Amino acid sequence: MSKVQGLNKQFTEKDVNRMRNLIQGKHGEKVGQSVGYAKHDKDYKEGDVWEVDGRMWTIKEGIKQNITKLDKAKKAHIMPIFCPNCGSKMHTDLDKPYYNIHKKCFNCVVDFEFESRKAGLFEEYEKNIINSEIEGFIVNFKDYVESKLTESNNSFITEQGDVEKWDGGLDKKRVLENLNNTIEYLQKMKK
Numbered sequence: 579m580s581k582v583q584g585l586n587k588q589f590t591e592k593d594v595n596r597m598r599n600l601i602q603g604k605h606g607e608k609v610g611q612s613v614g615y616a617k618h619d620k621d622y623k624e625g626d627v628w629e630v631d632g633r634m635w636t637i638k639e640g641i642k643q644n645i646t647k648l649d650k651a652k653k654a655h656i657m658p659i660f661c662p663n664c665g666s667k668m669h670t671d672l673d674k675p676y677y678n679i680h681k682k683c684f685n686c687v688v689d690f691e692f693e694s695r696k697a698g699l700f701e702e703y704e705k706n707i708i709n710s711e712i713e714g715f716i717v718n719f720k721d722y723v724e725s726k727l728t729e730s731n732n733s734f735i736t737e738q739g740d741v742e743k744w745d746g747g748l749d750k751k752r753v754l755e756n757l758n759n760t761i762e763y764l765q766k767m768k769k
């Protein structure tokens with residue numbers, strides 16, 4: 579393999595290794611400059627997956643990132659072939675949006691809503707759906723912000739192959755304040 583996916587094609591594997599070494603602080607005499615960064619127990623390369631304290635990490639396009647949360651979110655939206663409620667085959671275009679929210683096919687949702695309406699329960703049901711959507715969004719959003727805050731590796735290779743690094747990171751206090759304001763705002767949208 580002579581190229582690393584996501585990096586500019588003009589970079590050879592040697593260039594990429596050199597940049598990787600720079601990031602990991604393993605600069606040799608030839609590099610002549612210290613990035614002042616690193617201490618890895620292990621060397622990781624593009625596509626590697628590893629675990630630290632129960633979190634799964636990978637390197638994608640030169641950027642170290644947490645994948646546990648992403649995978650979980652993705653799996654929640656994969657639709658099975660058959661409706662879990664009535665067992666009939668589901669159709670991607672018609673049933674997918676209904677499956678994402680209700681975990682059943684379009685027909686089942688229509689049936690259920692009709693029955694609920696008949697029983698005078700629809701308003702309560704609709705309220706629960708809206709509230710659980712908002713609640714789910716809050717949980718995901720909080721997860722996302724918190725995982726961003728705990729990312730310790732603040733350097734990466736840009737698409738152009740430059741090594742970028744920043745010190746200090748995010749202003750945690752401000753980020754958490756904003757997070758709380760956003761959650762408060764979302765809570766008020768509940769019915």
Ligand SMILES: [Zn+2]
Binds near residue numbers: 663682
């Ligand atoms: Zn169904």
